[in-house]
Amino acid sequence: MKRHDKHNSRVMGAVARVRESRSAMLGLTIIVLLVLMAIFAPHLSPNDPTDVRLGDRLISPFTESKYPLGTDHLGRCVLSRLLYGARISLAVGITVVGISTVIGVTLGVVSGYYGGISDSVIMRFVDATLSLPSIFLAVVIAGMLGRGLASVMIALVAIEWTSYARVTRGSVLSLKEKEFVESARSLGARDSYIMARHILPNIIAPVIVVATIGMAYVILAAAALSFLGFGAQPPTPEWGAMLNAGRVYMRTAPYLTILPGFAIMLLVIAFNLLGDGLRDILDPRRVVVE
Amino acid sequence: MSSLEILDLKTHFPTPDGIVRAVDTITLSIRARETFGLVGETGCGKTVLGLTIMRLLPPTATVEGKVMCAGRNLLEVNEAEMRKVRGEEIAMILQNPTTSLNPVMRVGAQIAEAIQLHQGLNKRDAKEKAIEMLDAVKIPSPSGRANEYPHEFSGGMKQRVMIAMGLACDPSLIIADEPTKGLDVTIKAQIIELIKKVTEKKAMLLITHDLGVARELCDRIALMYAGELVEYATLREIFEDPLHPYTRGFLGSLPDRGLVPIPGMTPSLIDLPEGCRFHPRCEYATDVCRQKHPEMIEVEGGHFVRCFHARS
Amino acid sequence: MLEVEGLTKYFLSGMIRKRRVKAVDDVSFRIEKGKTLGLVGESGCGKTTVGRLILRLIKPTGGRVLFDGIDLLSLKKRELRKIRPRMQMIFQDPDSSLDPRMKIGTSIAEPLKVHGTIPKYERSQKIRELIGTVGLNPEHINRYPYQLSGGQNQRVVLARILAMNPDLIIADEPTSSLDVSVQAQILNLMKDLQREFDHTYLFISHDLDVVRIMADQIAVMYLGKLVEIGETRDLFDSARHPYTQALLSAAIRPESGAEGRKRVLLKGETPSPIDVPVGCRFHTRCPRKGGRCVIEEPKLVEIGGGHRVACHFI
Numbered sequence: 083m084k085r086h087d088k089h090n091s092r093v094m095g096a097v098a099r100v101r102e103s104r105s106a107m108l109g110l111t112i113i114v115l116l117v118l119m120a121i122f123a124p125h126l127s128p129n130d131p132t133d134v135r136l137g138d139r140l141i142s143p144f145t146e147s148k149y150p151l152g153t154d155h156l157g158r159c160v161l162s163r164l165l166y167g168a169r170i171s172l173a174v175g176i177t178v179v180g181i182s183t184v185i186g187v188t189l190g191v192v193s194g195y196y197g198g199i200s201d202s203v204i205m206r207f208v209d210a211t212l213s214l215p216s217i218f219l220a221v222v223i224a225g226m227l228g229r230g231l232a233s234v235m236i237a238l239v240a241i242e243w244t245s246y247a248r249v250t251r252g253s254v255l256s257l258k259e260k261e262f263v264e265s266a267r268s269l270g271a272r273d274s275y276i277m278a279r280h281i282l283p284n285i286i287a288p289v290i291v292v293a294t295i296g297m298a299y300v301i302l303a304a305a306a307l308s309f310l311g312f313g314a315q316p317p318t319p320e321w322g323a324m325l326n327a328g329r330v331y332m333r334t335a336p337y338l339t340i341l342p343g344f345a346i347m348l349l350v351i352a353f354n355l356l357g358d359g360l361r362d363i364l365d366p367r368r369v370v371v372e
Numbered sequence: 373m374s375s376l377e378i379l380d381l382k383t384h385f386p387t388p389d390g391i392v393r394a395v396d397t398i399t400l401s402i403r404a405r406e407t408f409g410l411v412g413e414t415g416c417g418k419t420v421l422g423l424t425i426m427r428l429l430p431p432t433a434t435v436e437g438k439v440m441c442a443g444r445n446l447l448e449v450n451e452a453e454m455r456k457v458r459g460e461e462i463a464m465i466l467q468n469p470t471t472s473l474n475p476v477m478r479v480g481a482q483i484a485e486a487i488q489l490h491q492g493l494n495k496r497d498a499k500e501k502a503i504e505m506l507d508a509v510k511i512p513s514p515s516g517r518a519n520e521y522p523h524e525f526s527g528g529m530k531q532r533v534m535i536a537m538g539l540a541c542d543p544s545l546i547i548a549d550e551p552t553k554g555l556d557v558t559i560k561a562q563i564i565e566l567i568k569k570v571t572e573k574k575a576m577l578l579i580t581h582d583l584g585v586a587r588e589l590c591d592r593i594a595l596m597y598a599g600e601l602v603e604y605a606t607l608r609e610i611f612e613d614p615l616h617p618y619t620r621g622f623l624g625s626l627p628d629r630g631l632v633p634i635p636g637m638t639p640s641l642i643d644l645p646e647g648c649r650f651h652p653r654c655e656y657a658t659d660v661c662r663q664k665h666p667e668m669i670e671v672e673g674g675h676f677v678r679c680f681h682a683r684s
Numbered sequence: 685m686l687e688v689e690g691l692t693k694y695f696l697s698g699m700i701r702k703r704r705v706k707a708v709d710d711v712s713f714r715i716e717k718g719k720t721l722g723l724v725g726e727s728g729c730g731k732t733t734v735g736r737l738i739l740r741l742i743k744p745t746g747g748r749v750l751f752d753g754i755d756l757l758s759l760k761k762r763e764l765r766k767i768r769p770r771m772q773m774i775f776q777d778p779d780s781s782l783d784p785r786m787k788i789g790t791s792i793a794e795p796l797k798v799h800g801t802i803p804k805y806e807r808s809q810k811i812r813e814l815i816g817t818v819g820l821n822p823e824h825i826n827r828y829p830y831q832l833s834g835g836q837n838q839r840v841v842l843a844r845i846l847a848m849n850p851d852l853i854i855a856d857e858p859t860s861s862l863d864v865s866v867q868a869q870i871l872n873l874m875k876d877l878q879r880e881f882d883h884t885y886l887f888i889s890h891d892l893d894v895v896r897i898m899a900d901q902i903a904v905m906y907l908g909k910l911v912e913i914g915e916t917r918d919l920f921d922s923a924r925h926p927y928t929q930a931l932l933s934a935a936i937r938p939e940s941g942a943e944g945r946k947r948v949l950l951k952g953e954t955p956s957p958i959d960v961p962v963g964c965r966f967h968t969r970c971p972r973k974g975g976r977c978v979i980e981e982p983k984l985v986e987i988g989g990g991h992r993v994a995c996h997f998i
Contacts (some may be wrong), residue, residue, distance in 0.1 A: 261775040263782045265841075268739055269848060270768040271798045279794075283785040413863035414834075526953050556726035557890065558950045561934035565949060581863060584937050627866035627893035628937055633868035637833050 106359020120168040129159035131166045132317040134297025136350035140335050154338055155331060163319035164345055171319045172347060174231065175297045175303045178238045182291055185239070187285070191277055193247065194254030205251070208244040216241045220303060224312040231320075234313040238300055247294045253285040282297070287364035294357035305346050307337040319345050374401040374427070375545050375570045375575035376462075381437035383417075390642040393419040396599040398436075399668070402545065407576040409590035409607075411583060411622075415638055416581045417599045422547045425577075426464055427454050441545070460490045463538035469530035473522040480506070480518025483537050505536040509566060528559035532566065539570055548570055559561035564588050583626065587611065594673075595619050598639050598649040601668065605675035615677040617654045622630045648680070650664045658679050685717040685884050686738070686852055691747035693733055699957060705957050708735045709908040711778045712984075715901070718849075720878070720885040722899030722916070724892060724931070730908040735854040738886070739771055740764060751852065769799060769848040772903045776857040778837035782829040788840050789825035814843040818873060835866035842873065846873060846881070854886045859894065871898060879927070892935050896920060901990075904928045907957055910984060914991030924993040926972050964996065966987045972997055 119126060128150065133159035143160070151161040191276040193204040211219070220237045227233030257263060257280075266276050307313045308322030316323065321342040328338025383395035387491060394417040396672060400406045412418045423429050425439050433655045439446040458464075468555040471531065477678065484503035489495055493501065499518070506514035509532040522530060528672045538546055551567060552560045567576075568589060580586055586593055587607060594604035595618060603616040621634035636653040639645055648666050660680050668678045693708040708730040715721045725731045737744045740756055749756040752770065759767065775781045782791050792811050796802045802810055812822050818839040829837055836857060845853060855874070859867040871894065878885060887898050895902055897915060903913040904927065912925040923929045926948075933948045949971050955961055961968050964977040976996050984994040 261777065261781040264741055264785075265773065265775070265781055265844075266769050266794070268741065268773055269770070269795050269798055270765045271766070271794075275798065278785050279786075285781070441710075526801070528953055556954075557892075557931055558726065558934045559953060561949055583864075584935075587937075622865060625865040626704065627868075627871075627897050631868045631897055632873060633872060634865040637835065637866070638863075 091222060095170030103359040103363055105310070105355045107365065109352045109357075109359060112348060113356060114148025114166050116349055116352070119165055119174060120172050123162075123165040123169055127159070127162035127165050129162045131158060131162040134317075143341075144339050145148040151341060152335075152337055153337075154327065158317075160324075163324060164321070164341060166319040167321045167324065167342065168349075169347065170231070170314060170318065171346070172300050172302065174238075176237055177300045178235050178242055178300045178304075179293050179296050181239050182242035182296070183246050183289065187247075187250045187282075187289060188234045189243070189248040191254055191285075192279060194251035194257060195273065195277055195281065201251075204247065208247050211241060211244045212248070217306060220307060221310065221312065224307055229312060229315055230262075231314050231318070234304055234307045237307070238303055239280055242296060242300060245296065246289060249287055249288050253288050254281055257281055257284055270348060276302060281338070284325065291357055291364060294353055294360055296354035298353035298357065301353070302346065302350050375404045375406075375441070376577070377401040377438075377440040378425070379438040379440065380441065381421070381424065382435065383420050383423075383429065384434050385430075385432055386434065387642070392641045393417075393644060394641055395424060395601045397445065398596075400594060400601065402575050402577055402606065404455070404575050405542070407571065407577045407589050407592045409577055409578055409580065409586035409593040410596055411593055412425060412502060412596035413459065413581055413622075413638060415641065416596045418581075418596050419527050419549055421596075422549050422577065424463065425547060426458055428464075456490070459486055459543065460541045461543055462545045462547060463533050463541065463543040465538045465548040465551050467553045469527070469534045470522070472534060473530060475522050478519050478521060479533055481539055483518075483533070483538075486537055486540050501534075501540070505540050508539070508570065509536045513654070514653055526559075528555055528563060531555065531563055535563075535566065535570065544575060546574055546576045547579070548576060550581070551575065551578075552580075552582070552585055560585075583623070595622065598644060599641055600649065601676075601678065602650065603675075603677045605677075609672075609675050613675075615671060615675070616650075616679050616683045617656055618650050619651075632653050648678075685715055685719075685752065686886070687714040687748075687750040688712055688734075688738065689748040689750070689779065691734065691737055691740070692745045693730075693737055694745045703958055706908045706960055707957060708737060708744075711908075711910055712747075713901075713903055713904070713910070713913060715852075715884050715886060716931055717884055717903065718878070718882045720887050720899045722895035722902040723886060723888045723905060724747070724890065724902060725905035726890060727955060728957065729905045730957070731905050732856055734905075735773060735856050735888055739768070739773055739854060741773075769795065770850050771852040771854070772845040772848060772850040773855065774838070774845065774855040774858045775842055777861055778834050778841055779829060781841050782837055784829055786828075787825070788827050788829065788832070791827075791829075791840060792843050792847055795844060796885065799848075813844055814922065817846060817877075818843045833866075834862050836868060838862065838870050838998075839873070842870075842877065846877065849881075852882070852884045852886070854888070856888045857890065858859075858887075860889070860891065867894070874898070884901060885997075892931060893937065907954065909965060910994065911985070912991075912993045912995075918989060918991045924987065924998050925966075925990075925995050926970050926997075927966050946959065959995055964994075 128148065135295035138149065138153050138157040139155055141153045143150065144151070151164070180210060181349050189204050193201040219241055223240055223277050224233050227236060263276060263280055266280055290329040304313060305322030305325070308320045309326045311326065314320030315322045325339055328335070328342065331338050378398060378400050381395055385392040385394060393533050398421065407641055410418050410421065424435055425446065429435070435447060441457070441461060446454065470560070480499060482500045483505055484498040487501050488500040490496065503514045503518050511517055511529060511532055538629065548567065552563050555563060564585065578586065578589055584616045590607050591609045592604060592606050595616065597618050603610070603614070603619045610619065616624060623629055624632040625634055634653055639649065645652050647663050648661040651661040654661065664676050666680050668676050669682070670676050671682055687710050691708055691711045695705040695707055696702045697705045708725050711734055723731045723734060736742045738749050744757060754767065789811050792814055793807055796807055796810060811825060815822060815825060816851060819835060820839050824832065824836070832840070835897050859870050862870060875898070877883060887895060889895050902919045903924065904911050905929050911929045912919065914922065919928065920932070923932055930948045930950045934950070936966065939979065948971065952969050955968055962977050964982050967973045967977040970977065982994045982996045984992045985998070986992050987998060
């Protein structure tokens with residue numbers, strides 16, 4: 083019976099396996115570092131990110147100790163803006179993914195469990211959304227709602243929830259056929275009870291995977307929308323907006339586009355690495371050799 | 373003359389939780405034209421033994437001992453030669469034909485592929501031979517069915533196709549791993565009759581958990597428990613004079629032999645009991661069984677048993 | 685206790701041209717309290733569907749199911765939920781019968797919780813008691829299903845069912861995924877429990893040897909219909925339907941051996957339930973087929989002692 087005590091819970095097993103997966107570990111490390119940077123941005127930043135100093139315009143990185151990564155066309159400290167920008171990107175990502183998960187999982191469970199008309203309506207809506215280029219749809223919605231981060235987030239939620247609904251519904255459909263769900267039904271349990279106690283705990287794994295990869299997509303899309311002028315408005319230090327502002331100085335000060343671009347890329351890759359790793363780790367078909 | 377000789381074969385899998393002793397010091401020989409039954413329950417390592425002979429194990433496995441076939445040790449030949457051995461000298465009929473057949477390839481082409489590979493026939497001749505094989509395993513209108521896909525075949529018919537594939541290159545030894553698993557009783561009876569017929573002149577290692585099937589097909593039977601052989605003898609001796617308590621328990625738990633269960637459960641191959649591996653479940657266990665690991669002893673000519681109390 | 689009359693289920697199959705699949709066709713039988721009916725047949729004959737129809741896990745196309753005099757098919761959703769605990773099902777695969785994310789103890793406690801039959805403070809005592817009844821140790825309570833063997837999980841399923849104190853248990857191949865030595869343990873346990881709690885069993889299986897031990901009565905199904913039904917002994921000693929006879933002789937038994945036994949090998953395979961043969965549905969494989977069998981479907985006729993057969997040649 084020794085082997086049972088070693089893994090007394092599935093969660094511990096999963097944590098142990100994250101350590102084994104190199105890519106998941108790398109992604110997780112980058113994310114943790116960026117989150118810490120975002121949290122401690124006020125302490126880490128050498129300057130106020132919105133402080134305009136026209137006398138210090140377009141200083142190259144690594145030339146002045148006061149501005150480690152240089153300044154932009156208004157003389158604002160690039161490093162400080164990047165640190166504060168991490169806050170915005172992560173906040174947007176977490177909010178959008180969080181709300182989308184709640185909406186998508188709820189509708190997905192209802193759709194998969196009950197089937198019938200509610201399923202048809204929800205799924206046709208999902209199909210319609212997924213059949214259009216998502217960034218185009220986001221631009222249209224954000225355009226209708228007006229400028230600002232809030233409208234970008236609403237636009238992204240409107241698109242993002244569909245993938246959660248689809249994944250959830252698929253898992254619910256296969257779970258519904260499982261004997262333990264039938265046996266809960268034959269025990270006389272209510273539908274709400276079955277969904278809460280038997281269905282939800284068993285779909286968490288695939289939803290986590292989708293949410294992690296969804297984070298990468300949302301962060302990238304939010305930056306893209308800001309780049310197009312829909313999201314964060316000046317002087318908010320948002321990476322996409324910084325990229326856009328730096329565009330004009332591409333020849334004279336390439337670091338103004340390279341640095342925020344690199345920051346976006348790093349965060350997006352980190353979430354993708356973690357998501358791919360988690361997919362392998364949480365895969366139920368992955369059996370531990372006993 | 374023996375067609376396959378296994379000497380002190382060990383197959384272990386190192387895992388983070390410990391070493392899985394799936395096959396532990398097994399010695400046996402299969403004579404030409406004989407059907408040898410390897411009988412055991414889930415997790416006793418019988419399937420791993422088949423895969424070890426064919427060298428189809430995952431790379432993490434460590435293998436020791438010898439598998440002698442036609443004068444050479446199969447564990448030492450190079451991969452190119454091993455590929456020739458598989459199919460030409462030793463063929464394997466797997467359980468679960470549904471996943472063993474390629475769903476997007478015509479059945480005839482799958483059989484022909486094996487023939488082309490090993491016998492160097494051209495495409496047309498190989499196809500003709502494939503149809504011949506389908507006919508040999510009693511598939512009606514074989515030339516038409518050769519052009520169908522696996523999903524158009526029923527479970528029993530797919531198993532016939534698997535048998536046809538195994539026989540295609542005329543191997544001298546066949547390893548059949550649960551060839552009737554999941555088949556309905558009436559279909560199972562048909563497949564057993566077929567196997568009996570087509571393997572008449574061949575040596576076969578039949579791996580199964582079903583003593584009924586073993587009784588239908590085998591000349592000699594070995595019982596495997598927790599990675600090692602515990603008894604082997606002729607079919608008649610196993611059924612009429614079983615000596616190992618596990619063999620007796622196994623027979624006794626059959627529905628038509630009174631349904632007397634063996635208490636407890638099979639040990640994990642990672643965490644084997646000290647001494648005799650069966651002692652925690654054995655009603656005859658004494659101190660010596662708890663402390664010492666019994667060796668295989670020959671009780672009568674050809675009847676081997678791994679038990680301290682076999683003679684008493 | 686349980687009376688099934690003319691139970692019928694048609695499924696629609698096919699993407700464009702919908703075709704009726706007669707999964708279960710006019711099945712009738714009754715089981716007395718405390719007795720076991722063995723329902724035997726090969727895969728795809730509809731025996732599993734019969735079990736699910738009785739529990740109304742799926743809706744029948746026609747027929748009646750009387751449980752203790754109550755017509756289950758006329759019940760509303762709410763009334764059905766109330767009566768469901770009295771009828772329970774054991775499935776073939778014990779590993780998927782239990783929620784993988786629920787501890788064993790929680791799984792067993794679930795019925796008590798859902799119905800609130802036992803106050804919370806007495807629950808853990810009750811769980812220990814149930815665990816003991818099915819031959820497990822209290823240390824198993826905090827384990828997860830994947831940490832237990834198939835046989836142990838099937839015991840957990842039984843404990844969970846006992847917690848509901850049901851009258852009728854439908855067992856659908858409860859041991860076919862288990863090893864023989866473990867199968868014997870579970871079958872013996874089921875028999876003991878039946879004696880103790882006076883359970884009524886519908887025992888669905890493809891294994892005649894197992895059914896012979898478990899059942900008082902046996903019903904044989906072929907392509908959605910009953911072809912023969914009778915007392916276990918009558919059926920084994922004097923099976924009258926050619927399909928039953930073939931099943932009996934085809935069963936591969938360690939006891940009978942290969943020597944000197946005549947086996948009725950059936951030709952071909954079971955036809956698809958989409959294309960049920962006209963006339964007697966067994967005629968395509970029947971060794972005794974006559975002209976009438978191709979035209980007229982035989983009715984289930986009583987030949988004495990509750991033994992009924994659907995064949996023109998009796």
